Amino acid sequence: MFKTLAKTEDKSPQKRKFWWNSDHGSFSKYAVVALAIAVLFMLFVSRNNIFRYLRARHTIAEQNAEMKDLRDKNAALEEQLDKFSSTEEKERYAREHFRFTAPGEDLYIIED
Secondary structure, three states: OOOOOOOOOOOOOOOOOOOOOOOOOHHHHHHHHHHHHHHHHHHHHOOOOHHHHHHHHHHHHHHHHHHHHHHHHHHHHHHHHHHOOOHHHHHHHHHHHHOOOOOOOOOOOOOO
16 A cells, blocks of 8 residues: 655766756856855955954953943942941041041151
């Protein structure tokens, strides 16, 4: 009732034709060459070539790293600003960095 068909492959050089060796392959050859030239032009010669893309990618990576550093510095400054919200902390900082004294206090500077 059902017959199995055995697939026979003839691997002789006369039967085996690739697209570049076929009778209808001349268009394919020209199409592949034209496509290769177009890709090479787009990669190396055009205004938006691969080198410009790689340079822009590198610049973006540098700018992202700089933005991360600036965000970290901004967070540190925000913490410092929160720390200086109290009057005692402002007074301590002024005494340490600007040598301020309260009225009636004496200032002694000890240098190492």
